[in-house]
Amino acid sequence: MLKKDRYKAFVDYFSTHNPDAETELHYSNPFELLVAVILSAQCTDKRINQVTPALFTRFPEPESLAASTPEEVFTYIRSVSYPNNKAKHLVGMAQKLLAEFDGVVPEQVEDLVKLPGVGRKTANVISSVVYDKPAMAVDTHVFRVSNRLGLTSRATTPLAVEKQLVKHLPEETIKIAHHWLILHGRYICLARRPKCEICPITYFCQYFGKNFGKPVIEKA
DNA sequence: ATCCCGAGGG
DNA sequence: CCCTCTGGAT
Incomplete structure (x- = not known):
């Protein structure tokens, strides 16, 4: 799958299924x-x-x-x-x-x-x-999930991930894509044992494709 | 033992 | 690049 198509699949899926993603931190100003x-x-x-x-x-x-x-x-x-x-x-x-x-x-x-x-x-x-700028904050979740999904390739530093995501994501999605990646990393794409068995986006995930997507050989 | 919305300093 | 900070959950 081409990177371009992976980005499209990513944006398509989450803009449909989680259009209101936001931080889970409590604050009022x-x-x-x-x-x-x-x-x-x-x-x-x-x-x-x-x-x-x-x-x-x-x-x-x-x-x-x-x-x-x-x-x-x-x-x-x-x-x-x-x-x-x-x-x-x-x-x-x-x-x-x-x-x-x-x-x-x-x-x-x-x-x-x-x-x-x-x-x-x-x-x-x-x-x-706060200021609605197209800035991509790369934390541990964004870093891990971007690399697993295949949105980034050979990105070894948070800054490299940030630059690649900003380059490839439509500008109006950068802000919310940060929260999509965080929430996906927090609840499904866990660091130690990603829950691929319940993950809804394995169809465009590079990690899943490499590890679990191999054709199953039916036993006789 | 490893991870969680990292930053500062050497 | 490395190291330290260092509480709580899994």
């Missing part, structure tokens, strides 16, 4: 989403959603977070991965947000990555979800 995405590194969204209600009540805007300390923030996020690093990042992020961006979550990826705790993946999420 750009600042909260930024905090939630910073916390989400190497952690499940489900766990993030368990700590953010109390966190957002105590720190509803950048001012209160900037005036706090990593030690206090730590007490709210101790159950997520890397709580020490993230507590430090969150306070630093809020301080820089106030000092350099007037407390407003910036729109451009180049500005977002200047904030502590914000790398390219987080910056792309904010740019895409």
Whole structure:
């Protein structure tokens, strides 16, 4: 199957079956989403959603977070991965947000990555979800699923996957395709044991074609 | 033992 | 490129 046809099959399937895909992180404004995405590194969204209600009540805007300390923030996020690093990042992020961006979550990826705790993946999420830009955030799911499906080939870094996806996807689908790949990776195309037996898109999946798509030899 | 919507530093 | 951070689920 040609890559072009694989992309078409991918967009056709998900635009029909999941036209409203969106993040599972709970938030009510750009600042909260930024905090939630910073916390989400190497952690499940489900766990993030368990700590953010109390966190957002105590720190509803950048001012209160900037005036706090990593030690206090730590007490709210101790159950997520890397709580020490993230507590430090969150306070630093809020301080820089106030000092350099007037407390407003910036729109451009180049500005977002200047904030502590914000790398390219987080910056792309904010740019895409908050500001509706055609940015492709490549996390562990997007990276794995893109390579398995065959949307990317020989992509060994997240940046390479990002560039290939942005190049081949119709621009208006880039934003939602991120969520399609995430959700597919989270619930079906699992890292350790992909659930190919219940996967609805094996008909255009390169991984399935290579591993399970061989013609079955009927026993006599 | 490996993975979860990674980032920072060497 | 590598390493560290380092909680909870499977």
